[in-house]
Amino acid sequence: xxILMDFFDNLALGLSVAFSWSNLFWCxxxxxxxxxxxxxxxxxxxxxxxxxxxxxxHLDPTSALVMLAGVYYGSAYGGSTASILLNLPGTPSSAxxxxxxYPMSRQGRAGVALLMSALGSFIxxxxxxxxxxxxxxxxxxxxxxxxPPEYFTMMVLGLIAASTISTxxxxxxxxxxxxxxxxxxxxxxIETGTPRLAFDLxxxxxxxxxxxxxxxxxxxxxxxxxxxxxxxxxxxxKITFRSMIPTRDDxxxxxxxxxxxxxxxxxxxxxxxxxxxIASFVAYAVEKKVSSEPERFGKxxxxxxxxxxxxxxxxxxxxxxxxxxxxxxxxxxxxLMIGALMIHGISPGPQMMTKNPDLFWGLIMSFWIxxxxxxxxxxxxxxxxxxxxxxxxxVLYPAVLMFVCIGVYSINNSTFDVYMVMLxxxxxxxxxxxDLQPAPLLLGFVLGPLMEENLRRTLIISRGxxxxxxxxxxxxxxxxxxxxxLAWALWNALPRRSAxxxxx
Amino acid sequence: xxxxxxxDLIGGGLLLLLGLFVGVHSLTSYDIGTLRHMGPGMFxxxxxxLLAGIGAVILVLGLFRPGERIEPNYRQFFAVILGVLIxxxxxxxxxxxxxVVLLTFAAVLADDKLGAVEAVILAIVxxxxxxxxxxxxxxxxxxxxxxxx
Numbered sequence: 001x002x003i004l005m006d007f008f009d010n011l012a013l014g015l016s017v018a019f020s021w022s023n024l025f026w027c028x029x030x031x032x033x034x035x036x037x038x039x040x041x042x043x044x045x046x047x048x049x050x051x052x053x054x055x056x057x058h059l060d061p062t063s064a065l066v067m068l069a070g071v072y073y074g075s076a077y078g079g080s081t082a083s084i085l086l087n088l089p090g091t092p093s094s095a096x097x098x099x100x101x102y103p104m105s106r107q108g109r110a111g112v113a114l115l116m117s118a119l120g121s122f123i124x125x126x127x128x129x130x131x132x133x134x135x136x137x138x139x140x141x142x143x144x145x146x147x148p149p150e151y152f153t154m155m156v157l158g159l160i161a162a163s164t165i166s167t168x169x170x171x172x173x174x175x176x177x178x179x180x181x182x183x184x185x186x187x188x189x190i191e192t193g194t195p196r197l198a199f200d201l202x203x204x205x206x207x208x209x210x211x212x213x214x215x216x217x218x219x220x221x222x223x224x225x226x227x228x229x230x231x232x233x234x235x236x237x238k239i240t241f242r243s244m245i246p247t248r249d250d251x252x253x254x255x256x257x258x259x260x261x262x263x264x265x266x267x268x269x270x271x272x273x274x275x276x277x278i279a280s281f282v283a284y285a286v287e288k289k290v291s292s293e294p295e296r297f298g299k300x301x302x303x304x305x306x307x308x309x310x311x312x313x314x315x316x317x318x319x320x321x322x323x324x325x326x327x328x329x330x331x332x333x334x335x336l337m338i339g340a341l342m343i344h345g346i347s348p349g350p351q352m353m354t355k356n357p358d359l360f361w362g363l364i365m366s367f368w369i370x371x372x373x374x375x376x377x378x379x380x381x382x383x384x385x386x387x388x389x390x391x392x393x394x395v396l397y398p399a400v401l402m403f404v405c406i407g408v409y410s411i412n413n414s415t416f417d418v419y420m421v422m423l424x425x426x427x428x429x430x431x432x433x434x435d436l437q438p439a440p441l442l443l444g445f446v447l448g449p450l451m452e453e454n455l456r457r458t459l460i461i462s463r464g465x466x467x468x469x470x471x472x473x474x475x476x477x478x479x480x481x482x483x484x485x486l487a488w489a490l491w492n493a494l495p496r497r498s499a500x501x502x503x504x
Numbered sequence: 505x506x507x508x509x510x511x512d513l514i515g516g517g518l519l520l521l522l523g524l525f526v527g528v529h530s531l532t533s534y535d536i537g538t539l540r541h542m543g544p545g546m547f548x549x550x551x552x553x554l555l556a557g558i559g560a561v562i563l564v565l566g567l568f569r570p571g572e573r574i575e576p577n578y579r580q581f582f583a584v585i586l587g588v589l590i591x592x593x594x595x596x597x598x599x600x601x602x603x604v605v606l607l608t609f610a611a612v613l614a615d616d617k618l619g620a621v622e623a624v625i626l627a628i629v630x631x632x633x634x635x636x637x638x639x640x641x642x643x644x645x646x647x648x649x650x651x652x653x
Contacts, residue, residue, distance in 0.1 A: 058642055171565075175519055175558040182526055182551050189544040194534060196544055197526065220584060227580045227614050394617035395626060398608045401584065402630045403637075405591040405607060406600060410644045418592035426585055433574050434515035452547045464539035 007137070010361045017362025018369055023066050026059065030067035031370045034074020035377050038081070039385045041088040042226045042393055043400065045075040046439075049336050050214035051400070053343075054407035061344040062359050066366040068340055072333055073125060073316040073367070076276060077374045080117045080309050081385050084110055093276035093312040096284045100297060100304030107300050111243030112250055116302055117309040118378040120258050124310035125371040127262040128269065128317025133364055135270075136353070139325040143350040148457035149468055153478035155451050158328045160482050161273035163440040170489035173440045180444025181451065183208060190449075191456065203416040210339040211408055212417050213445060216424025217431075217438040218332075219404045223397045224429045239382050250302050257287050257303040261310030269315030270322060272330035279315040280308035317367060324348050324360055327450075332439045335446040347450075509571025512562050519559030527552025583614035599650040600638075601631050 017023060037048040048071050056064030079094030084101035097117065104113040146154075163173030186197045187207030198204035246254075261283040268279035287307045288297045297304050320337075322328045327349030329335040338348050346352055346359070353360050378385070408417045428438050462468035470476045530549035537543025587610035595603035608627040612618045618626065638644045 055642060058644060171558060171562060172515070175555060175562065178551050178555045178558065179519070179522070182548060182555065185548050185551075192535070192544050194544040196534060196548060197529070220588060224577060224580045224584045224614075227584075228577055392617070394612075394615045397614075398587075398611040398626060399630055399633065401587055401607060401611050402604050402634060405588060405595070406604070406634055406638055406646070409591075409595055410638060410642075410646055413646075415592045415596050418588065418595070422585055422588040422592065425588060426581070429576075429581055431515075433576055434511040434518075436515050455547065456542045459539055459542060464541075466539075 003137075010137075010357055011365075013358055014361025014363075014365035017062060017358050018066070018365035022060075023063055023362065023366060024369065026063040026067040027070050027366045027370050028373060030070020031074035031077075031373050032377060034071040034076075035078035035374065035385060036388060037071065038075030038078025038091050038094075039388045040391065040396065041082050041086070041389075042222075042396070044079075044091040045072050045093075046333055046336075047218045047222055047400075048072075048075055049333050050211075050218045051403050051407065053211045053214060053336060053340060054411050056340045057343060057411050061341060061346055062362050064340055064344070065337065065359065065363055066370075068337055069320070069363060069367070070370045072337075073313060073370065074374055074377075076309075076312050076316050077118060077121050077378050078385060080121070080305070081114060081378070081382070082389060084113045084117065084305065085386065086389060093280050093315075094309070095277075096280045096308040097305050099284065100299070100301045103298065103300035104302070104305065108243070109300065111239050111241075112246045113302070113305050114239065114382055115244040115379060116246060116250065116254060116306050118375060120254070120261065120306040120310035121313040121378075122371055122375050123258050124262045124265055124313035125317055125367070125374075128266050128314040129364060129367045129371070131266050131270075131318055132321050132367075136321055136325050136360070136364075139321065140350045140353045143326055144354075146350070146474070147472075148454040148461065149472050149475040150478070152451060152454040152458055153469055153475040153482070154326065154328055155447050155454070157478045157482045157485075158272040158322075158330065159440070159443055159447060160485050161271070162330065162443050163273070164485055164489040165273040165278070168435065168437060170486075170492070172436055176437055176440040177444040180441035180446075181448035182444075183213070183441070184445040184448025185452065190453070203414070208420060208445075209408075209411070209417055210336070210343070210446065211411060212420035213424050214336060214339075214442060215404045215408055216421045216426075217428040217442065219400060220421060220425025221428030221432060221438070223400055224425070225432055226393065227397060239386055244379070246302075253302050254306060257283075257307035258310045260286060260290075261307035262314045264307075265311030265314030266318045268311075269318035270330070272322060272328060274315075275319055275331045276312035276315040279311040283307040283311035320363070324363070325350060325353060327352075329443060329446065332442050335443050339446055342446075506571050506573065509566040509569045511571055511574055512566025512569070514574075516559045516561070516563030516566055520556050520563060521559075523552050523554070523556030523559055525552070527556060580614040583610055583612075586613075587611040597650060597652045599647045600634060601648055604631050604634050 037043050049068055052068060052071055075091050076093055079089060079091030080097045083089045083094045083097035084105050087098050087102040089095035089098055101113045104110060159177045163177045164170035186204055188195050188205050195205050264283045264286060265279040268274040284304055284307060287303045288294050319330055319334055322330055323334040323337060327347060329338050341348055404421060405418055408421050431438055458468060469479055527549050530545040530552055534545030535543035536545045587607045590610050591603045591607040594606055605627045608630055609623055612623045638646055
């Protein structure tokens with residue numbers, strides 16, 4: 001009973017926070033910007049959240065998080081619009097929606113595809129939120145008993161999972177994580193006060209700013225790489241309400257893919273290293289497999305639009321579970337969310353859940369509001385977004401650069417930060433050229449200092465013995481899973497090489 | 505296609521050098537401490553050598569694998585970096601609006617799509633946008649114009 005009472009207390013608290021005027025306003029701003037950015041090809045959720053990080057310096061932490069989260073899940077709604085109408089994914093997680101969404105729009109059924117994907121997204125989001133409300137308190141209870149060894153091994157697991165599963169080559173992902181951790185260590189050592197790797201630059205004594213790194217790697221270098229590549233399209237037909245009306249057959253085909261998509265999405269969203277992109281691909285593959293007419297896929301099957309779109313929205317919501325309850329981000333966007341909270345001196349994890357319940361439950365309740373707003377934005381107001389689609393990239397990228405420069409400068413009125421953005425923009429582009437992914441780097445950057453702190457504490461507790469990691473059951477389990485992941489990555493790397501040898 | 509993966513040779517090589525530098529620098533400049541009480545140098549030293557090791561593996565694997573050509577967009581790279589540089593140099597002395605205008609002029613050099621007239625129009629639009637978003641919307645006290653002389 002007491003648990004139930006707590007639950008309702010938390011709900012009431014969350015509602016009162018989420019329905020405050022300022023949080024409603026920032027939620028609206030977030031989801032609107034998210035849809036806008038999701039629709040624009042070439043700017044994904046990652047770049048969008050990076051771009052908006054500076055704004056959070058000027059907001060209170062709850063509003064900041066509500067807005068950034070809105071941008072994030074809003075972009076998943078908007079992303080499908082570009083996929084369906086133009087065959088250009090607005091965001092990576094909407095890439096699968098092209099496969100059947102674009103054929104549908106060639107058949108004049110774009111309206112139906114847009115409506116169904118918005119509805120599916122909404123249901124996926126709702127299921128994700130419900131799971132988050134249900135499981136978060138349980139995980140927090142368990143996590144309150146975690147000590148430094150559990151935290152350290154859990155972070156190692158999270159980083160290895162993120163760098164080996166989702167990015168191209170596992171070994172390069174791990175290299176980037178290590179580099180990121182090193183960058184995170186730049187600045188004054190908390191324990192001893194020694195400035196490390198700062199090379200007598202006083203600006204570096206506080207460490208490199210997360211905003212400067214994120215904007216350089218995901219804003220500036222993205223722009224450099226995209227200018228020649230992205231071409232905007234044009235849309236022939238207007239989307240009318242009449243064209244949105246689904247047939248009886250569409251409705252019949254809607255429900256099971258939605259439920260399967262939501263399940264798959266929720267699962268992959270909560271795991272570290274996987275997220276909306278993988279969830280949407282898996283959901284599509286599963287639909288094709290269970291369908292009695294797999295030949296319809298790729299030619300405008302409604303299931304092929306609905307399931308992945310539902311999955312990526314469910315994943316976007318459940319991704320917050322490990323981030324908020326454990327402080328372990330499963331993806332880069334989640335790392336940025338953690339960074340945004342750290343800017344305000346709050347570190348996510350079980351302590352935050354008990355100390356700042358208003359923040360967590362306010363955020364969850366804002367998800368409800370945000371998803372309802374998104375439904376309104378994406379169905380009756382779809383016409384606006386269709387017009388956004390034709391904004392050409394050559395007008396857009398100077399605006400992105402303007403936003404990056406002023407945004408980072410506005411934090412401390414510091415030109416040093418702008419130089420850092422320039423540096424990381426250049427480095428990020430060179431990294432792309434030599435096929436090194438910037439995403440794991442940022443994860444390592446955010447978690448690096450926490451890892452060192454927990455490792456130090458562990459070794460103090462154990463008097464310098466590493467056996468403590470195997471002596472505690474949970475940390476031993478984390479280590480075993482980490483090793484299994486590494487073995488799997490190695491196993492995957494081998495056959496490909498021998499295939500090349502064989503081809504010679 | 506090349507017979508060797510030059511991307512990995514360059515990437516792995518850079519990581520190897522950087523890792524060695526960080527490792528040696530941490531060993532020599534900071535207190536390493538003991539396992540029981542880690543000093544500020546221990547963690548970065550480990551990670552530096554780990555990075556160097558991974559870099560070496562990437563480099564060696566790249567020697568035995570065909571790879572794709574590296575095709576940098578030099579023009580886009582220099583135009584965009586120049587834009588950010590100009591912004592950084594000018595924003596403190598001349599204020600936000602001149603910095604945005606100069607940034608825009610540098611940035612449009614990356615693409616052939618916009619002529620001089622369009623670039624001026626875009627610069628004006630972006631200046632107004634910057635004012636509306638940052639000064640009016642977010643109320644951030646940024647100096648709009650400054651005259652240093």
